[in-house]
Amino acid sequence: MTLGTQEGRQPRAVADLLPVVPVAVVAGGGMAAVVATSWGLMPLYGEPTPGADGWRQVATDLGPAVRETLVLSVGATVLALVVGLGIALVLLAGSPLVRAATLAVLAVPHLVGATSVLLWLGDGGWGARLTGADPGTWPELVAGPWPVATVLALAWKETAFVALVVLAAVAPGHRERMETAATLGARPLQRWTRVLMPSAAPALAATGLVVLVYSIGSYEVAWLLGRTTPEPLSVLSFRMFGSIELLDRPAAAAAAVTGSALALGLTLVAVAAGARLGRTLGAPS
Amino acid sequence: MSATAATAVRRSATGLALLWLLAPLLPVVLWAVSSRWSGRARLPQELGLDGWTAALDAGLAPALVRSVLLGLAVAAVATPLGAWAGRLLGWRIARRPRLLAVALVLPVLLPPLAVAMGLDVVVLRIGVPGPLAVLAVLTVLALPYTAFTAAAGFARVGPGPEEQARTLGANARQARWLVTWPALRRSLALAGLLAFLVGWSDYVVTLLLGGGQLVTLPLLLGASASGAGNEPTTAALAVVAASPGLLLLVVAALVLRAARADATGRSGRMAR
Amino acid sequence: MTGLALEGVRHRYPDAAVDSVHAVDLEVASGGMLALVGPSGSGKSTLLRVAAGLEQPTAGRVLLGDRDVTALPPERRGLSVVSQRPHLFDHLDVTGNVAFGPRVAGVPRREARTRARRYLDLVHLDGLGRRRPGQLSGGQQQRVALARALATGREVLLLDEPFGSLDAALRSAMHELLGELRAAVDPTVLLVTHDLDEAALAERVGVLVDGRLHQVAEPGELYRRPATLTVARLLGGFVEVPGTVVPTTGGPQHRSAWGCWSLPGDAGAAGRSTSGDAVLLVRREDLRLVPDGPRDGHPTGPGVRGRVVASRRRGVRVVVVVETSDRSRVEVELAPREDVAVGTPVGVRPADGAAVWAVDAPEPDPSGTTRHTRHAADLPGSGPRACDDALRD
Numbered sequence: 001m002t003l004g005t006q007e008g009r010q011p012r013a014v015a016d017l018l019p020v021v022p023v024a025v026v027a028g029g030g031m032a033a034v035v036a037t038s039w040g041l042m043p044l045y046g047e048p049t050p051g052a053d054g055w056r057q058v059a060t061d062l063g064p065a066v067r068e069t070l071v072l073s074v075g076a077t078v079l080a081l082v083v084g085l086g087i088a089l090v091l092l093a094g095s096p097l098v099r100a101a102t103l104a105v106l107a108v109p110h111l112v113g114a115t116s117v118l119l120w121l122g123d124g125g126w127g128a129r130l131t132g133a134d135p136g137t138w139p140e141l142v143a144g145p146w147p148v149a150t151v152l153a154l155a156w157k158e159t160a161f162v163a164l165v166v167l168a169a170v171a172p173g174h175r176e177r178m179e180t181a182a183t184l185g186a187r188p189l190q191r192w193t194r195v196l197m198p199s200a201a202p203a204l205a206a207t208g209l210v211v212l213v214y215s216i217g218s219y220e221v222a223w224l225l226g227r228t229t230p231e232p233l234s235v236l237s238f239r240m241f242g243s244i245e246l247l248d249r250p251a252a253a254a255a256a257v258t259g260s261a262l263a264l265g266l267t268l269v270a271v272a273a274g275a276r277l278g279r280t281l282g283a284p285s
Numbered sequence: 286m287s288a289t290a291a292t293a294v295r296r297s298a299t300g301l302a303l304l305w306l307l308a309p310l311l312p313v314v315l316w317a318v319s320s321r322w323s324g325r326a327r328l329p330q331e332l333g334l335d336g337w338t339a340a341l342d343a344g345l346a347p348a349l350v351r352s353v354l355l356g357l358a359v360a361a362v363a364t365p366l367g368a369w370a371g372r373l374l375g376w377r378i379a380r381r382p383r384l385l386a387v388a389l390v391l392p393v394l395l396p397p398l399a400v401a402m403g404l405d406v407v408v409l410r411i412g413v414p415g416p417l418a419v420l421a422v423l424t425v426l427a428l429p430y431t432a433f434t435a436a437a438g439f440a441r442v443g444p445g446p447e448e449q450a451r452t453l454g455a456n457a458r459q460a461r462w463l464v465t466w467p468a469l470r471r472s473l474a475l476a477g478l479l480a481f482l483v484g485w486s487d488y489v490v491t492l493l494l495g496g497g498q499l500v501t502l503p504l505l506l507g508a509s510a511s512g513a514g515n516e517p518t519t520a521a522l523a524v525v526a527a528s529p530g531l532l533l534l535v536v537a538a539l540v541l542r543a544a545r546a547d548a549t550g551r552s553g554r555m556a557r
Numbered sequence: 558m559t560g561l562a563l564e565g566v567r568h569r570y571p572d573a574a575v576d577s578v579h580a581v582d583l584e585v586a587s588g589g590m591l592a593l594v595g596p597s598g599s600g601k602s603t604l605l606r607v608a609a610g611l612e613q614p615t616a617g618r619v620l621l622g623d624r625d626v627t628a629l630p631p632e633r634r635g636l637s638v639v640s641q642r643p644h645l646f647d648h649l650d651v652t653g654n655v656a657f658g659p660r661v662a663g664v665p666r667r668e669a670r671t672r673a674r675r676y677l678d679l680v681h682l683d684g685l686g687r688r689r690p691g692q693l694s695g696g697q698q699q700r701v702a703l704a705r706a707l708a709t710g711r712e713v714l715l716l717d718e719p720f721g722s723l724d725a726a727l728r729s730a731m732h733e734l735l736g737e738l739r740a741a742v743d744p745t746v747l748l749v750t751h752d753l754d755e756a757a758l759a760e761r762v763g764v765l766v767d768g769r770l771h772q773v774a775e776p777g778e779l780y781r782r783p784a785t786l787t788v789a790r791l792l793g794g795f796v797e798v799p800g801t802v803v804p805t806t807g808g809p810q811h812r813s814a815w816g817c818w819s820l821p822g823d824a825g826a827a828g829r830s831t832s833g834d835a836v837l838l839v840r841r842e843d844l845r846l847v848p849d850g851p852r853d854g855h856p857t858g859p860g861v862r863g864r865v866v867a868s869r870r871r872g873v874r875v876v877v878v879v880e881t882s883d884r885s886r887v888e889v890e891l892a893p894r895e896d897v898a899v900g901t902p903v904g905v906r907p908a909d910g911a912a913v914w915a916v917d918a919p920e921p922d923p924s925g926t927t928r929h930t931r932h933a934a935d936l937p938g939s940g941p942r943a944c945d946d947a948l949r950d
Contacts, residue, residue, distance in 0.1 A: 016380045019370035019432065020388040026425040027391050027400055034403030042406045083305060090302040093295050096541035101306040104534030109486030111503050112313070112527045115510045115519060119312035126312040129327055156309055176644050179611055182631040183638040185709055186661040194661065198648035210393060217396025220488040220503075224510055234398050238489070241402055256399035267394055 038253035054250025064230035073215035076154035084162025105160040149225040169203035233259035316520030336517025352502040359484030367431025375439025415496030427483035431476040438472025559622040560587040566617035590746040592756035595765035636713035637706035643698040645690035652686035658709030676704040798837040816859030834918035843911035860906030
């Protein structure tokens with residue numbers, strides 16, 4: 001394992017791009033391919049048949065799918081930010097046990113989290129057993145009208161992520177900032193609202209965007225815990241991709257492209273809004 | 286707020302945080318050790334390792350091996366690549382830092398499902414073996430994590446020590462190996478761990494591009510969980526799939542406890 | 558107008574074996590300034606933090622005016638603090654930072670910002686109001702921190718080594734600024750510093766060593782009459798001559814290897830014992846080098862013989878180290894343009910009119926306390942008079 005052999009610090013232009021190449025090939029190529037597939041340009045067999053057939057086929061399902069995707073993504077993001085912030089505050093006060101638990105949760109695969117939520121909130125789940133609910137009276141949290149279980153499962157692991165990032169952003173200099181604010185007359189609540197929250201805001205915004213985008217693209221959690229109609233975009237596109245009907249492939253690709261566009265679009269909006277916010281507050285150096 | 290009230294709030298907040306983080310895993314643990322837990326019972330009626338036998342029958346062992354190998358493979362490729370990018374970013378010597386940053390952020394933004402879907406046809410047509418395609422995609426997915434972790438490490442260490450070594454007579458390679466490398470061990474280990482977890486946890490890419498040969502632990506778990514009535518099996522699989530996390534919990538708890546015992550700190554009256 | 562007082566303040570960190578501050582009594586007059594000096598670790602920052610409410614004393618009281626604020630948290634005490642690092646809030650611009658105090662006190666935003674701009678004017682930073690902390694230099698940031706503390710409108714200002722991280726030129730500019738601010742706003746100031754020149758800006762200076770207050774006096778007095786050897790060593794520039802004080806008919810005399818120094822007695826001074834082991838203190842600049850030779854007529858008076866063993870430059874002058882016959886070393890600053898070769902035998906004697914002071918020799922003491930009693934006051938113009946004995950080797 002080497003890091004290159006050239007002398008001096010300045011790498012050659014080619015070497016500079018070394019990490020970019022795999023991303024361009026895999027991610028860029030993959031995206032280009034899926035867009036092409038959605039327009040019928042990359043069938044599994046035979047000649048390409050360019051056209052909007054794939055899009056037309058999935059058109060009626062796209063609306064509800066987008067709505068469902070947004071509901072669960074925004075829900076998971078909000079929950080992850082709120083709880084994540086709370087955990088970050090607990091971590092600020094210093095608790096090795098919570099810190100260890102946060103790191104551990106971060107290392108648990110999403111699918112395991114989804115399984116756990118299923119075992120808790122499903123019809124025969126532990127939640128129903130512990131509360132002694134009669135069969136049929138346990139609310140439909142899994143595969144119900146609202147994606148409660150999906151949101152909880154997605155948010156659960158992401159709270160650990162949010163907590164650690166916010167902690168890293170806020171912890172350095174925290175005590176000094178709080179003391180300074182106190183000597184300037186700020187009462188405890190004011191210290192939180194006027195100093196602590198603003199200093200956590202950038203980290204919250206960044207992690208919120210990451211969680212939002214991840215939730216839009218996430219498959220296995222929604223697949224395990226969600227209902228069959230309407231499906232979020234990822235579940236819809238995967239199902240159609242695996243169907244026997246070869247003609248479903250372009251439609252599946254179209255759904256996947258929609259999800260990607262949603263993620264990218266929201267990112268661009270958020271970055272632009274962040275840039276504008278930075279300018280109005282006076283651009284930091 | 287008085288001091289005792291503040292301590293009470295802090296204690297309950299800590300308890301709630303622990304509850305939120307750890308309680309979700311409780312039913313998994315319970316199911317994994319129960320052989321009969323029927324009806325409306327609050328706790329398992331019989332304990333046993335039936336779930337584990339069933340899991341082994343379903344292919345737990347080979348799946349575990351495949352998951353470990355996949356994780357290690359992703360770490361092996363994504364860590365050096367990430368270290369390379371991290372050096373460019375952390376020491377600010379990239380010719381086109383914007384391009385590099387965008388390239389590294391892209392895999393986080395794009396849904397893996399879409400990328401895998403697009404590559405499926407390409408892979409089939411070109412004839413790339415499934416596992417290789419999976420490795421390629423997962424490496425790209427892990428790259429942001431390894432690169433930014435490594436970048437933080439490089440930024441912290443700085444090119445200073447390496448340049449100093451050069452003035453003391455070491456050539457470029459020696460300087461890197463003997464000076465910068467050891468200083469970055471922890472960051473690179475963390476980067477490797479993150480890459481491993483990406484490979485270990487992945488479901489959709491392995492499923493889509495694996496071509497049916499690459500039945501890893503998450504795939505087995507997914508199949509079991511979406512079925513009905515095999516909770517013990519599912520739980521056993523889930524425990525194994527969560528084992529890196531559980532291991533990390535134990536290790537981190539021990540390490541952090543020890544670090545806290547060592548640290549002597551001033552404690553002013555003001556806690557916040 | 559409010560003064561600041563610390564009564565019997567003791568402090569110990571929870572996991573410490575000894576007190577960091579031992580029963581300190583300190584008072585700053587309303588509108589006045591007291592500087593607290595001492596070596597690192599002397600407890601002066603701790604004392605300031607106790608005054609601010611950031612640490613709780615194990616005993617004693619903090620009084621603002623006649624209000625006992627010991628039990629109050631910092632935000633309710635009515636004083637403001639500026640520390641060595643400015644700790645500006647990154648999420649606010651400069652005006653927002655300075656307006657923070659008024660804002661949390663309930664002043665509406667616009668009015669608070671107007672008020673902030675006035676204080677920014679005071680520190681000569683008008684025009685930079687919209688900048689962010691990260692865009693300012695260290696000195697500018699510290700000025701913003703000063704303005705921010707003053708904008709709270711509180712009457713007591715605590716400064717914890719506020720200019721310590723600035724270079725010498727900036728520091729003197731800051732000293733001037735402090736003077737301007739005191740004239741404009743008239744706060745009561747407690748300044749903690751390890752820089753003696755900075756401390757001399759204050760009306761009174763307190764010397765804190767190892768958590769104990771050795772002396773509180775106006776700056777000139779400190780140099781003329783240091784209360785203890787520790788204080789003298791902290792101030793620097795004194796030559797120590799160990800010996801004993803002996804009461805004689807002509808007044809107390811200090812006898813040592815240098816001869817006899819008359820310490821003009823002042824009956825009212827301290828009224829403590831005037832005999833025993835004592836260290837005589839002479840300002841280094843009050844010593845002169847004289848050529849040593851058998852035919853020179855020695856004027857009577859204390860002095861010592863030795864040889865020059867080292868010499869170094871300090872600015873335009875030369876400082877030589879003379880080793881005396883009993884192996885002790887004395888530093889002497891030569892007159893401008895004077896120089897002496899290493900190895901020359903010389904004599905060292907005080908200049909005419911040199912003022913001397915004597916302090917108790919420190920007693921090695923398990924608890925580290927040094928009893929200090931003044932021995933004699935000096936009278937200007939009364940230099941050391943000769944003993945009956947002539948110059949001794």
